[in-house]
Amino acid sequence: MATSVYIHIPFCKKICSYCDFCKFIYNEKWVGAYLTALRNEIKDRYMDEEINTLYIGGGTPSSLSISELKRLFNILKLFHYSPNIEFTFECNIEDINSDLLTILKEGGVNRLSIGIESFNKNNLAFMERNADFKDAKMKMKLCRNLGFNNINLDLMYALPNEKMADLKKDLNYILKLNPEHISTYSLILEPHTKAYINETSYASEELDYKMYLYICKTLDNANHYELSNFAIPGYESKHNLVYWNNEEYYGFGLGASGYIDGIRYTNTRSFKKYLLGDVVKEKELVNKTEQMKYEVILGLRKLKGINKKDFQKKYNISIHEAFDLKKLIKNKDLIEKKEYIYINPDKLYVMNEILARII
Amino acid sequence: MDKEKIRNFSIIAHIDHGKSTLADRILELTGAVSKREMKDQLLDSMDLERERGITIKLNAVKLNYKGYTINLIDTPGHVDFSYEVSRSLAACEGAILVVDASQGIEAQTLANLYLALDNDLKIIPVINKIDLPNANIPKVKQELIDVLGFREEEIILCSAKTGEGVQDILDAVIERIPSPLNLEKEKTRALIFDSYYDAYRGVVLLVKVVEGKIKVGSNIKMMATGSTYLVTELGVKTPKEELVSELKSGEVGFISASIKDISTINVGDTITTTDNEANLPLEGYKEMKPMVFSGLFPTEPNKFDDLREAIEKLKLNDAALKYEPETSEALGFGFRVGFLGLLHMDVIMSRLEREFNLNIIATSPSVVYHIYLTDGTSLIIDSPNKMPDQVKINYIEEPYILTNIISPSEYIGSIMELCQNKRGIYKSVDYLDPTRVNIHYEIPLSEIVYDFYDKLKSYTKGYASFDYELIGYKVSNLVKMDILLNGEVIDALSIIVHKDFAYSKGKSIVTKLQKLIPRQMFQIPIQASIGSKIIARENISALRKNVLAKCYGGDVSRKKKLLEAQKEGKKKMKMVGSVEVPQEAFLAILSEE
Numbered sequence: 001m002a003t004s005v006y007i008h009i010p011f012c013k014k015i016c017s018y019c020d021f022c023k024f025i026y027n028e029k030w031v032g033a034y035l036t037a038l039r040n041e042i043k044d045r046y047m048d049e050e051i052n053t054l055y056i057g058g059g060t061p062s063s064l065s066i067s068e069l070k071r072l073f074n075i076l077k078l079f080h081y082s083p084n085i086e087f088t089f090e091c092n093i094e095d096i097n098s099d100l101l102t103i104l105k106e107g108g109v110n111r112l113s114i115g116i117e118s119f120n121k122n123n124l125a126f127m128e129r130n131a132d133f134k135d136a137k138m139k140m141k142l143c144r145n146l147g148f149n150n151i152n153l154d155l156m157y158a159l160p161n162e163k164m165a166d167l168k169k170d171l172n173y174i175l176k177l178n179p180e181h182i183s184t185y186s187l188i189l190e191p192h193t194k195a196y197i198n199e200t201s202y203a204s205e206e207l208d209y210k211m212y213l214y215i216c217k218t219l220d221n222a223n224h225y226e227l228s229n230f231a232i233p234g235y236e237s238k239h240n241l242v243y244w245n246n247e248e249y250y251g252f253g254l255g256a257s258g259y260i261d262g263i264r265y266t267n268t269r270s271f272k273k274y275l276l277g278d279v280v281k282e283k284e285l286v287n288k289t290e291q292m293k294y295e296v297i298l299g300l301r302k303l304k305g306i307n308k309k310d311f312q313k314k315y316n317i318s319i320h321e322a323f324d325l326k327k328l329i330k331n332k333d334l335i336e337k338k339e340y341i342y343i344n345p346d347k348l349y350v351m352n353e354i355l356a357r358i359i
Numbered sequence: 360m361d362k363e364k365i366r367n368f369s370i371i372a373h374i375d376h377g378k379s380t381l382a383d384r385i386l387e388l389t390g391a392v393s394k395r396e397m398k399d400q401l402l403d404s405m406d407l408e409r410e411r412g413i414t415i416k417l418n419a420v421k422l423n424y425k426g427y428t429i430n431l432i433d434t435p436g437h438v439d440f441s442y443e444v445s446r447s448l449a450a451c452e453g454a455i456l457v458v459d460a461s462q463g464i465e466a467q468t469l470a471n472l473y474l475a476l477d478n479d480l481k482i483i484p485v486i487n488k489i490d491l492p493n494a495n496i497p498k499v500k501q502e503l504i505d506v507l508g509f510r511e512e513e514i515i516l517c518s519a520k521t522g523e524g525v526q527d528i529l530d531a532v533i534e535r536i537p538s539p540l541n542l543e544k545e546k547t548r549a550l551i552f553d554s555y556y557d558a559y560r561g562v563v564l565l566v567k568v569v570e571g572k573i574k575v576g577s578n579i580k581m582m583a584t585g586s587t588y589l590v591t592e593l594g595v596k597t598p599k600e601e602l603v604s605e606l607k608s609g610e611v612g613f614i615s616a617s618i619k620d621i622s623t624i625n626v627g628d629t630i631t632t633t634d635n636e637a638n639l640p641l642e643g644y645k646e647m648k649p650m651v652f653s654g655l656f657p658t659e660p661n662k663f664d665d666l667r668e669a670i671e672k673l674k675l676n677d678a679a680l681k682y683e684p685e686t687s688e689a690l691g692f693g694f695r696v697g698f699l700g701l702l703h704m705d706v707i708m709s710r711l712e713r714e715f716n717l718n719i720i721a722t723s724p725s726v727v728y729h730i731y732l733t734d735g736t737s738l739i740i741d742s743p744n745k746m747p748d749q750v751k752i753n754y755i756e757e758p759y760i761l762t763n764i765i766s767p768s769e770y771i772g773s774i775m776e777l778c779q780n781k782r783g784i785y786k787s788v789d790y791l792d793p794t795r796v797n798i799h800y801e802i803p804l805s806e807i808v809y810d811f812y813d814k815l816k817s818y819t820k821g822y823a824s825f826d827y828e829l830i831g832y833k834v835s836n837l838v839k840m841d842i843l844l845n846g847e848v849i850d851a852l853s854i855i856v857h858k859d860f861a862y863s864k865g866k867s868i869v870t871k872l873q874k875l876i877p878r879q880m881f882q883i884p885i886q887a888s889i890g891s892k893i894i895a896r897e898n899i900s901a902l903r904k905n906v907l908a909k910c911y912g913g914d915v916s917r918k919k920k921l922l923e924a925q926k927e928g929k930k931k932m933k934m935v936g937s938v939e940v941p942q943e944a945f946l947a948i949l950s951e952e
Contacts, residue, residue: 006912006913186904186908205903206903208903209904227908227910242912243910243911255913256912256913257913257914266913266916294915294919297915297918297919297922301910333880347880349903349904349905349906350903350904351905352906352907352922353879353902353905356926356928357926357929359922359923359926
């Protein structure tokens with residue numbers, strides 16, 4: 001039983017230098033064929049559950065034309081929406097206009113996730129992206145006017161040669177746009193990306209860490225609910241919380257991943273195979289031990305941590321029996337307070353060290 | 360078998376001078392192995408030689424030649440192990456000394472020859488590889504005459520590769536090497552010169568019967584431990600195993616007697632039979648004293664029993680291995696193990712890892728020190744942690760060696776510089792011929808234990824060969840140096856150093872540890888101290904970032920794999936106090952770079 005759906009739209013007008021998601025340059029012919037295949041996949045696999053969260057990501061979903069979007073929303077009618085569904089659509093800031101927003105609104109979208117990433121010239125040049133504050137401000141206003149009151153903005157930091165002052169400016173601009181939600185990421189160089197192949201070097205760890213501290217401090221009015229995510233209380237991403245709560249979800253589309261009936265699966269990244277209906281590439285049957293590992297790896301990303309009672313209920317074993325946490329709690333790497341176990345916020349940025357000791 | 364018609368001999372040589380090829384050729388010539396089989400054998404033994412020494416296959420082979428029984432007793436393993444050579448030689452009356460026609464005498468040629476002479480063996484000098492284009496037969500011949508004192512007519516020329524001269528060698532074995540003494544009617548005494556563990560038969564002993572005889576059904580007694588066993592099987596290797604009903608004086612073979620308790624067997628021990636029991640064990644087999652000691656600890660604490668079992672099994676065919684349990688605050692339960700040298704230690708370490716699948720941490724090797732206390736008493740220690748308080752010590756003595764470094768003369772300068780840096784005392788330089796020298800220095804053994812051999816090789820582009828003998832103890836100004844991680848003394852990292860070198864050594868060790876120990880969640884000071892005085896310090900700065908910034912639905916499985924890999928990496932580390940230390944850090948102290 002899954003009540004969350006992710007749909008991948010693997011098209012972009014331009015490829016960002018650091019992106020390792022599954023994506024292609026937009027091409028009209030391909031989009032048509034893709035939407036047909038997507039429809040088939042959904043029809044094949046969707047088990048008619050009521051859907052609480054729906055997330056259209058990419059790629060760049062906003063790269064589709066109005067008619068393509070209309071077709072997409074038609075396909076989405078296959079799903080039964082719950083009355084208070086959270087329906088997120090990812091947009092590139094450059095693509096936003098009233099036509100797009102109208103169609104999204106009509107299609108039931110009630111949350112926008114807008115990739116801005118930075119306003120800094122050097123950062124934008126490295127990322128091979130565009131953004132302009134004035135333009136962004138105008139577009140945010142448009143969104144507000146058309147009734148979108150739940151908006152996430154993405155911000156990247158620790159880009160090559162970025163200085164602390166650059167981040168401060170960027171963050172300031174982002175705050176001026178008054179989003180309900182901010183996702184921040186320091187740069188990760190993934191293999192098979194242009195940035196990686198060009199042997200880009202990371203910012204120093206010290207600076208990266210200081211930038212992270214600065215972001216946390218600056219956003220301390222917001223709810224810092226996940227390692228990289230901040231929200232006005234009540235505007236946390238329900239969809240993403242499904243991942244971090246280790247709950248099941250559908251993943252449809254090229255290269256998408258899902259977790260259904262105890263199986264984690266990943267779809268093919270081969271366009272050709274996908275069109276031919278050869279959709280799933282990998283499957284992992286997750287047994288109880290592995291499920292509990294996922295629970296910890298994902299759950300401890302949340303600042304609130306893992307609810308011990310929920311853990312016990314879900315796995316019929318207490319988290320202390322399942323994992324040896326004594327030493328980590330004694331060291332104050334983990335904190336146990338009331339019903340929760342969570343990572344010491346001071347150590348969040350080295351959480352892999354802690355997770356590797358738990359699993 | 361007529362005693363007059365038995366010959367027991369070994370082949371001794373510097374490494375790569377052609378010992379194994381000659382042995383193979385002899386097997387072929389005596390028809391023990393057909394030419395076709397020979398090739399297989401060669402290939403096998405090459406692999407084995409690398410993995411575990413040639414011991415298993417070729418240990419004591421019984422061959423027939425011109426109506427004689429000749430027992431070729433291989434000097435097993437690496438020729439650097441002079442003790443191994445020595446125990447094989449104890450079972451022989453003669454030895455073939457092989458020298459490479461293009462290389463001449465090397466350091467181990469000398470060392471092995473001296474061992475053979477100590478055992479009172481008849482030596483047959485052979486110049487091998489005469490077919491090589493760069494063979495210099497007259498020069499090498501002259502070296503054998505001038506340096507080793509052979510007569511020209513004694514020297515046999517051969518090419519083990521082509522087979523030329525091999526027959527002459529076998530003839531010389533028959534003519535020159537004496538037969539074993541006929542002592543069949545005496546009390547039974549047999550020398551155990553090797554042993555190994557067979558999963559079906561238990562411990563198998565390789566023996567030379569010196570006096571009396573042993574039969575299937577005999578009750579045998581180990582003279583050192585007093586344990587008795589009923590002989591179930593006797594045999595010889597030809598090199599295939601061939602069962603016999605008895606082994607008589609002068610003969611070499613193997614005994615199996617359902618021996619399960621490894622600890623009752625000592626290589627070098629004498630076997631007697633209860634129906635013809637000897638009073639005294641055989642002499643002539645010198646017990647080798649380990650010179651280098653190191654603590655061996657399993658990385659995973661629950662592997663202690665596995666380590667014990669593995670060391671016991673290795674000791675079966677390695678009499679020189681000595682061990683006792685040791686406890687370290689940092690590393691837990693392990694063993695203090697004595698080795699004959701660093702190479703020996705290396706071989707044991709890799710055998711433990713490869714054959715027994717154990718992850719081992721070795722602490723920095725120590726030699727044996729004599730400590731004289733102010734109260735007039737003295738003690739002997741093999742570990743820095745047994746060192747008494749500095750104020751109670753009157754003086755300390757450490758073992759010294761005398762080197763044989765044979766090298767082209769152009770490297771004299773750099774070799775002398777190296778020896779000087781290792782606290783060496785110059786003795787002499789002997790010219791073997793106008794272009795080759797034998798350099799003698801007295802050097803503290805502890806300096807050799809570190810990186811001397813590697814350095815010598817790099818200083819001389821690999822041309823120098825090296826051997827040494829222990830010459831005794833000398834007073835030295837030594838101190839114990841401790842290493843502190845995060846303010847705590849790590850017992851496993853303590854070493855004994857010369858006071859004049861303490862500062863630079865301390866600095867190089869903390870610098871090296873700083874590089875080897877990965878950053879952790881907190882800052883870690885690394886200090887070197889003598890007593891309470893800190894002489895060097897470095898910091899490992901705290902880890903700032905180790906996080907998966909992004910983790911959504913599509914990333915989950917991959918991120919879990921990353922974390923699992925990170926966890927595997929942690930397994931190779933040892934928790935020392937609150938610090939994770941990689942295995943190699945414990946040996947960091949070994950080399951100076």
